[in-house]
Amino acid sequence: MALPGEFVTMVTNxxxxxxxxxxxxxTIDGQLSCVFSCIPTKDHELDSQxxxxxxxxxxxxxxWTGITDQGVGPR
Numbered sequence: 054m055a056l057p058g059e060f061v062t063m064v065t066n067x068x069x070x071x072x073x074x075x076x077x078x079x080t081i082d083g084q085l086s087c088v089f090s091c092i093p094t095k096d097h098e099l100d101s102q103x104x105x106x107x108x109x110x111x112x113x114x115x116x117w118t119g120i121t122d123q124g125v126g127p128r
């Protein structure tokens with residue numbers, strides 16, 4: 054599988070692969086545009102409708118990504 058943009062991190066469990074990558078370069082004010090998604094391990098198919106975009110403002114750090122019983126996501 055190839056991801057567009059720079060790879061940031063990936064976490065897996067028995068059912069899911071959760072990944073984050075950059076969706077382009079930083080904005081003029083230093084904000085990064087990142088994308089995350091989950092892929093089921095049973096079929097490894099990425100649904101482009103399932104991509105979730107989120108900004109990382111200048112001076113902030115993505116500190117955690119993971120899969121819990123309450124779901125998945127970046128923090």
